[in-house]
Amino acid sequence: MRLLLLTAMAVFIAGNVSSSTVSAEEPAEPLRILMLDGENMHHDWQTTSPILQSILRRAGKFTVDRVTLTPAENYRDDPKIDFAKYDAILSNYNSQVLPPEDAQRALEKFVRGGGGLVVVHAADNSFTEWPEYNRMIGLGGWYGRGNDSGPYVYFKDGKQVRDNSPGPAGHHGKQHEYVVETRDAEHPIMRGIPAKWLHTQDELYDQLRGPAENLTVLATAYSDPATGGTGRDEPILMTIEYGKGRVFHTVLGHADYSLRCQGFVTTLLRGTEWAATGKVTIPVPQEFPTEKQTLTWE
Numbered sequence: 001m002r003l004l005l006l007t008a009m010a011v012f013i014a015g016n017v018s019s020s021t022v023s024a025e026e027p028a029e030p031l032r033i034l035m036l037d038g039e040n041m042h043h044d045w046q047t048t049s050p051i052l053q054s055i056l057r058r059a060g061k062f063t064v065d066r067v068t069l070t071p072a073e074n075y076r077d078d079p080k081i082d083f084a085k086y087d088a089i090l091s092n093y094n095s096q097v098l099p100p101e102d103a104q105r106a107l108e109k110f111v112r113g114g115g116g117l118v119v120v121h122a123a124d125n126s127f128t129e130w131p132e133y134n135r136m137i138g139l140g141g142w143y144g145r146g147n148d149s150g151p152y153v154y155f156k157d158g159k160q161v162r163d164n165s166p167g168p169a170g171h172h173g174k175q176h177e178y179v180v181e182t183r184d185a186e187h188p189i190m191r192g193i194p195a196k197w198l199h200t201q202d203e204l205y206d207q208l209r210g211p212a213e214n215l216t217v218l219a220t221a222y223s224d225p226a227t228g229g230t231g232r233d234e235p236i237l238m239t240i241e242y243g244k245g246r247v248f249h250t251v252l253g254h255a256d257y258s259l260r261c262q263g264f265v266t267t268l269l270r271g272t273e274w275a276a277t278g279k280v281t282i283p284v285p286q287e288f289p290t291e292k293q294t295l296t297w298e
Contacts, residue, residue, distance in 0.1 A: 031088065031272075032065075034064075034090070035049060035065070036067055036090070036093045038068040038093060039094065040094040043121070043254065044255065044256075048092060051260075052259065055259070056090075056269070056272065069093065081106070083106055088116030088275045089111075089117050090118040094123055098129060098130055104130060104132070111247065112244065113243065116247070116276040120250055120268075124141060124208070125170065126140075128142075128145055128149075135211045135240075135242060136240060136242050138213070138214075139235060140170070141205060146166075149210055152209045153212050154230070154235065155217070155233035170207060171206050172203040172205050175203055176227050177199060177294060178198070178221045178224075179198055179221060179291055180196070180198075180220075180236055181196050181220050181221065187239070189239070189280055190219065193267070199258075199261050200257060200294045204227070206229055206232065206234040221233065221236045237252075237267055247275060250268065253268075257296075260296045262287070262289055263289045266285065
């Protein structure tokens with residue numbers, strides 16, 4: 001089923017929802033979000049970043065500034081970012097070249113002190129050699145992550161498993177539609193979202209591993225061996241507590257068609273608000289993917 005973008009976003013704002021889904025409190029001012037991009041290995045950030053920015057802006061709850069960092073060795077040419085101006089940082093950025101030390105410490109201080117961080121898809125591939133970044137994202141993949149990075153985390157027989165088996169971190173089979181299953185229905189981000197819903201075509205990350213400290217898995221998806229997967233229920237949506245700060249980590253969002261899923265849009269909006277404030281007031285729309293039917297907008 002396809003809906004026009006404006007129709008879909010109107011559902012977010014005007015849809016009728018139960019009082020258990022939405023807090024009665026509304027922030028007096030729009031939440032200030034800073035999006036980081038400029039490099040994202042093997043991903044078309046030039047296409048996905050404007051869509052992410054539009055999703056947030058059209059919700060009517062966020063202002064979004066976007067900083068496009070120059071790649072790799074040219075960090076020295078980038079302006080210093082005043083993280084304190086923002087309620088949350090959203091990363092659509094993936095590089096293995098570490099930011100300058102002062103920029104690393106500034107982001108750590110911002111999140112640890114109570115700021116929000118939103119990690120989208122391949123942003124969890126980034127910065128393998130930055131220990132505190134790995135703590136902030138909870139789980140990551142690729143680019144040298146392995147035995148010393150922390151456990152694999154997945155679900156088996158309905159229970160979370162932390163697996164310290166040796167092996168590399170980061171893998172996915174071929175892209176396909178897959179069912180996302182809620183694991184923490186009482187978390188503010190997930191309250192009111194169907195227990196199972198069908199996500200549009202996307203990569204399904206598996207074999208992620210990391211410190212996994214203060215990690216809550218909100219939802220999983222079955223990584224089917226028929227598509228090259230692990231045969232396990234892998235984390236898809238997560239939160240991490242880092243000091244006083246809140247991190248929302250979604251592995252969804254490989255390409256523009258992946259972002260055009262009503263389930264992705266809903267969880268991104270609610271996850272971003274939660275990362276910024278610790279509360280969720282954005283409603284779950286009445287029209288939502290089912291276990292058998294995707295719902296997209298264009």
